[in-house]
Amino acid sequence: MIKKPMQLLLQTSPFLRRGITTPRLMSEVVIATIPVIFAACWYFGLSALLLIFASVAGAMLTEWFFTPKKSSTQPSNSLLDGSGLLTGILLGLTLPPGMAMWMAFLGGVVGISIGKLVMGGLGQNMFNPALVGRAFLQAAFPTAITTWNPPATSPGSLESFTAIRESNLAAPFMQSSTDAVTTASPLGLMKFEHEPTPWFDLFIGNTAGSLGETCAIVIIVMGVIMAIRRDFDWRIPVSILLAVAAFSAIPWFIKPELYPTPLGMLLSGGLLFGAVYMATDPVTSPVTPKGAWIFGASIGLLVVLIRLWGGLPEGVMYAILLMNAATPLIERIAQPRVFGRGRSAV
Amino acid sequence: MSATKSYSEEFLKGIWKENPVFIQVLGMCPMLAVTNTAVNAIAMGVATAFVLLGSSILVSLLRKVIAKPVRISTYIVIIATFVTVADYSIEAFSPALHRELGAFIALIVVNCLILGRQEAYSSKNTVGFAIVDASGMAIGFAFALFCLGATREILGFGTFFGSPIFGEHFEPWVIMALPPGGFLMLGFILLFFNWLEQRKKGAAV
Numbered sequence: 001m002i003k004k005p006m007q008l009l010l011q012t013s014p015f016l017r018r019g020i021t022t023p024r025l026m027s028e029v030v031i032a033t034i035p036v037i038f039a040a041c042w043y044f045g046l047s048a049l050l051l052i053f054a055s056v057a058g059a060m061l062t063e064w065f066f067t068p069k070k071s072s073t074q075p076s077n078s079l080l081d082g083s084g085l086l087t088g089i090l091l092g093l094t095l096p097p098g099m100a101m102w103m104a105f106l107g108g109v110v111g112i113s114i115g116k117l118v119m120g121g122l123g124q125n126m127f128n129p130a131l132v133g134r135a136f137l138q139a140a141f142p143t144a145i146t147t148w149n150p151p152a153t154s155p156g157s158l159e160s161f162t163a164i165r166e167s168n169l170a171a172p173f174m175q176s177s178t179d180a181v182t183t184a185s186p187l188g189l190m191k192f193e194h195e196p197t198p199w200f201d202l203f204i205g206n207t208a209g210s211l212g213e214t215c216a217i218v219i220i221v222m223g224v225i226m227a228i229r230r231d232f233d234w235r236i237p238v239s240i241l242l243a244v245a246a247f248s249a250i251p252w253f254i255k256p257e258l259y260p261t262p263l264g265m266l267l268s269g270g271l272l273f274g275a276v277y278m279a280t281d282p283v284t285s286p287v288t289p290k291g292a293w294i295f296g297a298s299i300g301l302l303v304v305l306i307r308l309w310g311g312l313p314e315g316v317m318y319a320i321l322l323m324n325a326a327t328p329l330i331e332r333i334a335q336p337r338v339f340g341r342g343r344s345a346v
Numbered sequence: 347m348s349a350t351k352s353y354s355e356e357f358l359k360g361i362w363k364e365n366p367v368f369i370q371v372l373g374m375c376p377m378l379a380v381t382n383t384a385v386n387a388i389a390m391g392v393a394t395a396f397v398l399l400g401s402s403i404l405v406s407l408l409r410k411v412i413a414k415p416v417r418i419s420t421y422i423v424i425i426a427t428f429v430t431v432a433d434y435s436i437e438a439f440s441p442a443l444h445r446e447l448g449a450f451i452a453l454i455v456v457n458c459l460i461l462g463r464q465e466a467y468s469s470k471n472t473v474g475f476a477i478v479d480a481s482g483m484a485i486g487f488a489f490a491l492f493c494l495g496a497t498r499e500i501l502g503f504g505t506f507f508g509s510p511i512f513g514e515h516f517e518p519w520v521i522m523a524l525p526p527g528g529f530l531m532l533g534f535i536l537l538f539f540n541w542l543e544q545r546k547k548g549a550a551v
């Protein structure tokens with residue numbers, strides 16, 4: 001038996017680590033999007049896969065293009081850590097089913113390049129890259145991104161799965177020349193026609209909307225699983241949903257015929273998807289518990305304000321982006337009190 | 347000011363090495379405001395070039411007469427004179443273009459590119475050099491305006507100098523015709539030129 005010379009190791013805290021790395025966290029969230037992708041395919045068919053493929057391709061190619069190929073100081077692992085893949089998937093899931101594939105690709109390119117890489121890469125970005133890509137698409141193609149196709153009449157059947165929407169395949173820089181069947185999203189119906197959508201349809205996702213946002217039940221289940229696995233801070237989605245429910249209850253109590261019910265507000269549009277998958281991005285949300293509450297509640301308030309009194313029917317994207325910008329300030333006022341110091345000492 | 351400067355060098359530096367937009371980042375207001383089409387960009391470039399050339403000649407001629415303490419206000423008066431000429435000429439020749447460019451023609455007065463050239467160059471150099479420098483800078487500025495205007499017009503309207511290049515089913519990028527498109531495109535162009543510069547430096551090392 002060989003005896004090793006005794007070594008005295010000097011280490012500083014932390015001694016206990018969760019052993020969670022960026023690739024691990026990213027792959028957990030990517031896996032958590034699979035049921036949402038499945039629900040999107042169930043209701044919108046092959047279009048979902050085509051659009052997600054296009055936006056992932058845009059995101060990954062951009063990441064690959066701008067990653068230094070031969071760097072002695074840092075191994076070029078930013079392509080392999082899964083963050084580009086996740087950005088692409090999330091962006092694809094926020095697009096309407098009839099969007100052209102080239103637009104989704106462009107969104108991926110813009111999201112990664114402007115949203116992440118110009119700021120200095122993963123961990124340095126101020127805004128959620130997927131939402132930056134979507135905000136660009138919203139500003140560049142306002143018609144295409146608010147054109148909603150109805151879900152399949154017989155969801156899940158092979159026939160409706162393989163029915164490809166012509167508008168997905170439009171050539172780059174071109175519109176589709178064919179007219180597709182379009183409808184209004186539940187939020188648009190409520191805002192402009194004051195026509196509520198049955199909550200059960202919203203719950204199971206049988207409504208018009210972006211690919212990943214319609215099926216509430218799947219998002220809720222995945223959110224609970226990710227919260228239990230501590231892939232994100234549970235306070236953020238919880239505070240967003242509580243704030244939306246609370247702030248939308250007030251106008252609803254005063255004028256129920258004009259304003260949507262709090263339940264309708266929670267289940268419709270991109271709120272659940274945004275709260276679970278977008279606002280919880282660890283880079284762009286506060287890390288302090290108090291900060292998470294402030295962050296989530298402010299997003300909820302902004303969502304209600306934009307949805308009820310803004311020009312657009314949906315405001316989750318802008319609410320999250322605005323609060324992303326405020327995150328450094330929130331962190332500042334939400335610093336925990338250092339043990340043994342006075343209340344004013346921060 | 348070295349004694350051995352050549353006309354060609356002084357001319358070329360404005361176009362590339364000291365380009366007023368890409369390198370000095372001057373004149374951002376017209377750069378962002380009126381570059382939504384290539385025609386507007388060119389018109390703005392020509393108007394600025396006229397003002398820059400005219401005031402550079404005059405300032406250079408009068409450089410020994412202008413009293414130091416009031417030089418800036420004198421430059422402004424000279425520049426404003428030429429801007430008024432440009433303003434009225436455009437209104438006379440093309441009222442449509444004048445409407446399009448709007449207040450930004452009058453705002454050439456406060457374009458820091460023009461004032462900067464008077465203070466930094468024309469007031470210290472002979473007329474010949476002042477003309478060469480002003481034309482170089484003006485061409486560089488017009489070139490930058492054209493780059494931005496052409497890309498924004500192609501993406502925002504699908505046309506180039508008014509003629510469609512993508513056919514009738516083009517999907518316009520609305521953002522490019524709006525102010526954010528100007529900021530984005532300018533950012534990309536600056537990024538590109540910085541990247542070129544860095545590459546050149548990297549190659550030199």
